[in-house]
Amino acid sequence: MHYHSPEELQEQARQLIAEYVTKVDDLKTKDRMKIPPQEMPAQNPEERIHNLDEVAIGYTFEQARIEALRCLQCVKKNCVDDCPVKIDIPRFINHLVHGDLEQAASVIKEASLLPAICGRVCPQETQCQSNCTVGKALKDVDKSVAIGRLERFVADWERTTGKISIPEIKQSTSKKVAVVGSGPAGLVVAADCRREGHHVTVFEAFHKLGGVLRYGIPEFRLPNDIIDKEIQTLEAMGVEFKTNFVVGKTRKLKDLMEKDEYDAVFIGVGAGLPIFMGIEGENLIGVFSANEYLTRANLMRAFDKEHADTPIYPSKKVAVLGGGNVAMDAARMAKRLGAENVYVVYRRTEKEMPARKEEVAHAKEEGIEFLFLQNAKRIIGDEEGKVKQIECLRYELGEPDSSGRRRPIEIKGSEFLIDVDTVIVAIGNGSNPLLTQSTPGLELNKWGNIIVDENQKTSLDKVYAGGDIVLGAATVILAMGEGRRAAAAINKMLAEEIEKEKALVN
Numbered sequence: 001m002h003y004h005s006p007e008e009l010q011e012q013a014r015q016l017i018a019e020y021v022t023k024v025d026d027l028k029t030k031d032r033m034k035i036p037p038q039e040m041p042a043q044n045p046e047e048r049i050h051n052l053d054e055v056a057i058g059y060t061f062e063q064a065r066i067e068a069l070r071c072l073q074c075v076k077k078n079c080v081d082d083c084p085v086k087i088d089i090p091r092f093i094n095h096l097v098h099g100d101l102e103q104a105a106s107v108i109k110e111a112s113l114l115p116a117i118c119g120r121v122c123p124q125e126t127q128c129q130s131n132c133t134v135g136k137a138l139k140d141v142d143k144s145v146a147i148g149r150l151e152r153f154v155a156d157w158e159r160t161t162g163k164i165s166i167p168e169i170k171q172s173t174s175k176k177v178a179v180v181g182s183g184p185a186g187l188v189v190a191a192d193c194r195r196e197g198h199h200v201t202v203f204e205a206f207h208k209l210g211g212v213l214r215y216g217i218p219e220f221r222l223p224n225d226i227i228d229k230e231i232q233t234l235e236a237m238g239v240e241f242k243t244n245f246v247v248g249k250t251r252k253l254k255d256l257m258e259k260d261e262y263d264a265v266f267i268g269v270g271a272g273l274p275i276f277m278g279i280e281g282e283n284l285i286g287v288f289s290a291n292e293y294l295t296r297a298n299l300m301r302a303f304d305k306e307h308a309d310t311p312i313y314p315s316k317k318v319a320v321l322g323g324g325n326v327a328m329d330a331a332r333m334a335k336r337l338g339a340e341n342v343y344v345v346y347r348r349t350e351k352e353m354p355a356r357k358e359e360v361a362h363a364k365e366e367g368i369e370f371l372f373l374q375n376a377k378r379i380i381g382d383e384e385g386k387v388k389q390i391e392c393l394r395y396e397l398g399e400p401d402s403s404g405r406r407r408p409i410e411i412k413g414s415e416f417l418i419d420v421d422t423v424i425v426a427i428g429n430g431s432n433p434l435l436t437q438s439t440p441g442l443e444l445n446k447w448g449n450i451i452v453d454e455n456q457k458t459s460l461d462k463v464y465a466g467g468d469i470v471l472g473a474a475t476v477i478l479a480m481g482e483g484r485r486a487a488a489a490i491n492k493m494l495a496e497e498i499e500k501e502k503a504l505v506n
Helices: 006-026 029-034 061-069 089-097 101-109 115-121 133-137 147-161 184-195 224-236 253-258 290-298 325-336 357-365 476-505
Strands: 176-180 199-203 240-242 264-267 287-289 317-321 341-346 369-372 374-381 387-400 406-410 416-419 422-425 463-465
Touching: 006 061, 029 133, 061 089, 061 147, 089 101, 089 147, 101 115, 101 147, 115 147, 115 224, 115 476, 176 184, 176 253, 184 199, 184 224, 184 264, 184 476, 224 240, 253 264, 264 476, 287 290, 290 325, 290 422, 317 325, 317 374, 325 341, 325 357, 325 422, 341 374, 357 369, 387 422, 463 476
Parallel strands: 176 199, 176 264, 199 240, 264 463, 287 422, 317 341, 317 422, 341 369
Antiparallel strands: 374 387, 387 406, 387 416
């Protein structure tokens, strides 16, 4: 993929604006289909590997408006149907086309209070953009209307202009809702329950808010100040936050309800328990789970080597095992922390990788090397117990498995060695048992995830759950969708309680 500077892209957008702006309301479908997709401006790859600044710079107004003009304003809103939180996408895009950014932001905020986050990290290509009529007509999902980038543009405009609107809060109900975990699911529940007038307290185990948004996603993809601004909106709404509070240890969930008199609890603690491969050498010095590696780098600020209290392991040759977004984040972070060679080792081909295409493209631009159809068999240490090599096997693809991807089959006798000093295992996370093991009666599946019904209700009365602790490792927007369902169920349940209480008084 050839790198185009932000200046080049802006000049192209200016030329298109001059061609189309006078006929905004008269454009036919065939005219809109001819408008080229707008490439996202980004930092130069040679520069960005030496900083943690955001890689994707964001559309200019001209680029955003041109991209918005590609929307056909379809009668059947496939994009809305495929959005887990049901943003009215054509309506906000139409406001953007006409330059009414305040109204565009207002439409998004009807369904989501985290647009700057979702616009950056959600896999729109498998959700709202997957059935976009434009992409289908052009036979390429990458040519769908860039809904996520437009959402990001509107959210960034709102934040930088200081015109952030605070949602209306209904009259106080005197009902209390406890939200365990300040990740995406928890933040959505907090917002939606607070809108209905309930008192909401969010309990976070870490010293910083944001959950996986902060500890799991590097700043070059999602800057911390974006997370802070989104949370400030919730604080302005009156949501209470308590950090360094581990529900299950600091206080049992049962005590929150029986002693602290919370009327409902939402569990959104995520899936933060790393999964390892179970191969020889995983206990060597220099082997990390991606979860730990990214938490040290992001939350503990290990990249600030002169001031960090928790410095990170010095690496020159790094192998990252896995092919998802977390693997891309770990590999790209290792490069920024000074690694000279970073290898992503994946047992299938690039076609089967679950990581977003954009993240893979950025990783390639930054010099990350991809070793496909290979996987680690064992990790080899030196006499001091430190990683010095990995032994890999080569693979070929067989028939599709239950995931729909072709099954990797090892090639016997294909072992070979790669010299590395660090191995990062990025093959997924399981559910953290800290809260679930201290909560009797909470039903779990065989993987330790909480079992819920269609309204996100658990086996315990008045206790709801959503996000990765239910789904396993999933996406930010899917977690938000679960949070939206849970909040609706909690609000309905509390409204019915209030009506019963009124009937008793009368």
